[in-house]
Amino acid sequence: MTARTSAAAIYSGTGDEVEIDRIEVAAPRRGEVLVRMRASGICGSDRHVLDGEWNVPSPTVMGHEGAGIVEELGEGVTGLAVGDHVALVWNQACGGCVNCQSGTPWACTDLRSNECVMPDGTTRLSRSGEDVFPYLAVGSMSEYAVVPASAAIRMPEELPFDIAALIGCSVNTGIGAVLNNARVTSGESAVVVGCGGVGLSILMGLRLAGAHPIIAVDRNPGKLELALRAGATHALLADDATADEIQRITGGGADVAFEAIGNSRTIPELPSHVRVGGRAVLVGMPPEGSMIPFDVLDLCYRGITIIASNYGGSVPARDFPRYAALYLAGRLPLDLLISNRIPLEEANGAFAAMRAGAEARSVVLFD
The missing domain is CATH 3.90.180.10 (Medium-chain alcohol dehydrogenases, catalytic domain)
Structure with a gap:
């Protein structure tokens, strides 16, 4: 050696x-x-x-x-x-x-x-x-x-190395947030704010889980096009009317919403996207020391659950091979x-x- x-x-x-x-x-x-x-x-x-x-x-x-x-x-x-x-x-x-x-x-x-x-x-x-x-x-x-x-x-030898690399972080983080942390079930409605690598992986996880509708939100039209291909049923260009449009599509708010950016502006908005009793999942990582304000009375009154996701709540030895198999089967x-x-x-x-x-x-x- x-x-x-x-x-x-x-x-x-x-x-x-x-x-x-x-x-x-x-x-x-x-x-x-x-x-x-x-x-x-x-x-x-x-x-x-x-x-x-x-x-x-x-x-x-x-x-x-x-x-x-x-x-x-x-x-x-x-x-x-x-x-x-x-x-x-x-x-x-x-x-x-x-x-x-x-x-x-x-x-x-x-x-x-x-x-x-x-x-x-x-x-x-x-x-x-x-x-x-x-x-x-x-x-x-x-x-x-x-x-x-x-x-x-x-990993399987037929799995491309670039895909295997992404399974090691962004894919595991995003899909794991859906399946392991939020435990989304078939028919639940969902919102994803931020459609980068992790956000797109969340969308794929939501499609696997059978969520509907799946609403993607981003400021980049090109990312929204990718979001629709990844599993979103609706794509919204982020603006002042986004929250109202989410309410309209879901009939009062989504069952679960994910923030995949780690942005101090979009994180506090997340609870407004979910229904009474809904779940807001924090996936994106902000800068160190970030302090995020929430309307605590509103959270309590509406019974909103805040879920903090780290590495998709994963067990890598179990989850990495599962995601590889789903990719090779054409499902991711x-x-x-x-x-x-x-x-x-x-x-x-x-x-x-x-x-x-x-x-x-x-x-x-x-x-």
Whole structure:
């Protein structure tokens, strides 16, 4: 087992761009695997870091939505083999705390990946002798990544790597919010505010669940076109009349509404889109320290349930293969999520397009 060098997109901690440089990637330790990356999505969570809205240790290899091929196993790894195709998990649960043991690993109380370190508190990445941190303990914008074996979920070989990468974050987050958190049932009405990668995934999850009507809301007409293809039955261009139109279509408010942006303006509006006794689901992640005002008396009077969704309330070992199977069966049109496939060197252009409201996701392809 020897260290490797790898091209990577590195955030220095200042500015709003990454630099492409080479790093050293150490061999996997006990319980870890080395993955040769084949695809990495460019996600809004990465942009939060570059725009100074979330704080992480630096320098940092960006990317947390990735897929690749297992190239080396650390000591003691079972259940994976060299050559396996895998999607990576950024929410790397410990497996031993009370929440992990009760089947809610997304609520792990001993999570270290948010600190951008491995479970033992260290990193396998360096540059000229200096530690480099993998974003959310993945660092998928690199030719190689080292992750715990439990964070590498085997995927079917016929599944494209770019689709597998998106299953690792946006797809899991969006569909999981529908099926695991809100537990939408057939015939319930739904609203989705924000039709980026996560919002489109929510729409696909709602169609799977049999929701009707499904109302998509966005300021970008191009995103609304994608929303209709993803499963929306109605598409509304966001304006001052949006809430009234939702009331008209649903006959008094939707059963459930999802906010998929993390915007301090749209989050407080979410309860106004649901009926008495309805559910408002917060999926989009806002900047750190965001304080959102709600009319608490209105929430209590109307019996509105606020549901906060983290990583789709998922169990990755269960949910990732399920979404892969649904895609291969033609029931999840996940290709709609990808607007551009780019080399690593074009990552900054993809972040700029995201800030400008690009219609779907860019995915870095290696090789």
